[in-house]
Amino acid sequence: MTASLQIDEHGRLRHLLTTEGLPRDLIQRILDTAETFVPTPGAPSKKVPLLRGKTVFNLFFENSTRTRTTFELAAKRLSADVINMDVAHSSKSKGEDDLDTLYTLQAMGADIFAIRHPDNGAAARFAAHAAPHVAIVNAGDGSHAHPTQGLLDVFTIRQHRPDFDSLKVAIVGDVRHSRVAHSTIHALRTLGTTDIRVVGPEQFLPDNADRLGVTATSDTAAGLDRADVVMGLRIQRERIEGDALAGVADYHSQFGLTADNLAFASSEALVMHPGPINRGVEINADIAYGKQSVILDQVRNGIAVRMAVMAIIAGNRNQAGSGSGDV
Secondary structure: OHHHHHEOOOOOEOOEOOOOOOOHHHHHHHHHHHHHHOOOOOOOOOOOOOOOOOEEEEEEOOOOOHHHHHHHHHHHHOOOEEEEEEHHHOHHHHOOOHHHHHHHHHHOOOOEEEEEEOOOOHHHHHHHHOOOOOEEEEEEEOOOEOHHHHHHHHHHHHHHOOOHHHOEEEEEOOOOOOHHHHHHHHHHHHOOOOEEEEEOOHHHOOOOHHHHOOEEEOOHHHHHOOOOEEEEOOOOHHHOOOOOOOOOOOHHHHHOEOHHHHOOOOOOOEEEOOOOOOEOOOEOHHHHOOOOEOHHHHHHHHHHHHHHHHHHHHHHHHHHHHOOOOO
């Protein structure tokens, strides 16, 4: 269902709902396009007219700093008109159904929605009911998927280590509840990475590790052994009932990205984190902003990747409307 929603009959990107099942050549195209939007160091960011006359709505049913802001910047740099919806003070507070919100905003001339929602599968639900000219970009749905974050993660890795097929990647923390982890894992595997370890206490490890194609372990030393990339994840407390750390004596010591734990990884390992970070829980501040960290690169790259996704989708819609062939 999701695959048919996000890819049209010509193999073009219609909506972006998940990285799972995205063809390798399409991921490569998004990354290559994003590369053209990365500013030259020291040069000012430039606007391009690719979305001129289009309207992008940021429709966030959950709080966000990085994702919402970078979607806004990305759309503005593509010359789109941007509307940031304050859902807490919208008609949803009066009982309006989410789909009615979609229909109302479509009637106002929306072309692209970046949607964050607490429910798994919400992005696909919006896409299934969107008007033919409207695109949905999933900005995170529950613990299911966060495709633009997964794409910006692999884009950031590619800038430093383009040899995906030989990489050893360790993802540490609350993988079970992390939409970021799922999207990044799918993107990595599609690009050829086969050595992916997920590390954390038992309650944070996925119960479908075999299907994901990852090795799950609670042994930090084994999980980080000679890793080329180490990604930390925050604990998704908002998706966990009760005490998230019940039974874990000292989470920071056992599973935090500390100097002691990173010593098991390659001495030149990239340190990543999708944010927001919780200092002294899953990562130390000196590690987050240390010489191995590419965390701020991830933030900056989020703008370029989101520009690429929206530009490609808009271009595909224009081609479909004109009856032209494949992208």
